Amino acid sequence: MLILAIITALLLIISFICNASKTISALKIALRMFMNLLPQMIPVLFLIAFILALLPPETIEKYMGQDSGITGFLVAGAAGSIALIPGFVAYPMAGVLVKNGVSYPVISVFITTLMMVGILTLPIEKKFFGWKVSITRNILSFTAAVAIGSAMAVIWRFL
Amino acid sequence: MKTYLKKNKYEIIITIFMGLFVLLSYVYDYRIGTESARNFSDSIIEMISFLPLIFILIGLFDVWVPRGIIEKHLGKNSGLMSIVWMILLAMLQAGPLYGAFPIAYMLWKKGTSVRNIFIYIGAFTTMKIPMLSFEIGFLGLKFSLLRTLLSMPVFIIIAFIMQKKFGKNFMMNDGKNN
Numbered sequence: 001m002l003i004l005a006i007i008t009a010l011l012l013i014i015s016f017i018c019n020a021s022k023t024i025s026a027l028k029i030a031l032r033m034f035m036n037l038l039p040q041m042i043p044v045l046f047l048i049a050f051i052l053a054l055l056p057p058e059t060i061e062k063y064m065g066q067d068s069g070i071t072g073f074l075v076a077g078a079a080g081s082i083a084l085i086p087g088f089v090a091y092p093m094a095g096v097l098v099k100n101g102v103s104y105p106v107i108s109v110f111i112t113t114l115m116m117v118g119i120l121t122l123p124i125e126k127k128f129f130g131w132k133v134s135i136t137r138n139i140l141s142f143t144a145a146v147a148i149g150s151a152m153a154v155i156w157r158f159l
Numbered sequence: 160m161k162t163y164l165k166k167n168k169y170e171i172i173i174t175i176f177m178g179l180f181v182l183l184s185y186v187y188d189y190r191i192g193t194e195s196a197r198n199f200s201d202s203i204i205e206m207i208s209f210l211p212l213i214f215i216l217i218g219l220f221d222v223w224v225p226r227g228i229i230e231k232h233l234g235k236n237s238g239l240m241s242i243v244w245m246i247l248l249a250m251l252q253a254g255p256l257y258g259a260f261p262i263a264y265m266l267w268k269k270g271t272s273v274r275n276i277f278i279y280i281g282a283f284t285t286m287k288i289p290m291l292s293f294e295i296g297f298l299g300l301k302f303s304l305l306r307t308l309l310s311m312p313v314f315i316i317i318a319f320i321m322q323k324k325f326g327k328n329f330m331m332n333d334g335k336n337n
Contacts, residue, residue, distance in 0.1 A: 026218035039170035049198035095297035115284040
């Protein structure tokens, strides 16, 4: 956190010395992105906070924790395939979930399906690629996400 | 300000209801409500101190990185280097998956191979630099590095499968009609 703050400050100063107007437009971009994200983020974070208050930690541990096995992957994969959460909201959310006992491999399946698989956006994808290509790509991506999660689960124990 | 409120009106209404829920929870000492509020305030404080830093980095990235240089290297070439250029181009983007489709269409029209189009989509979904900075920030470098290293060969394999399966008469639309 402190390192990140120092790096950001240094880069900002260097950027400002090189080109002040470019730096100001960078800050404007940053502010705009932050303001756009904030209203979306608040309800999602509250929903997560609510679910975490509702579910006892043991339940989360059991279904999405270190030893949840394939159940955890399927729950995470299904959630990630259907959900339409922008990455900027998904990562903070994933951070909260990890702190509450969800395992990293399960999170990787959630993140990967969220990014690569889009069931709700299939109608949009179909407009560009047609049904056959779109469905094939989504099925392959779902399989890939579970494979990545399984590999993560194996490797994570050794790291 | 007015357009901002208008654009986010549903989010704002939901937020007001959340506030009411929390207030009532404290009044009636409803444990789940008060605990949600505590969980929420922990995470939102972390977000608000952390996010501006990442967004400033993304903003700087946006104004300084010359995307044009990479676009020059794209075209009909289908050698191994073209995979590298595709991945680099995708890494510099931002936004949701459906934002990648119009770019894929543009690449297809410029003569990019089926394999490279799906490499672009794969890299777009798993390796965008703005996303990676978020990932490292919230889940740590170890997680991010491992996930990226595992994803790369996987989406390249998917691209090869797509090329083999659909390469012969692959067609794309501009997404406007049908």
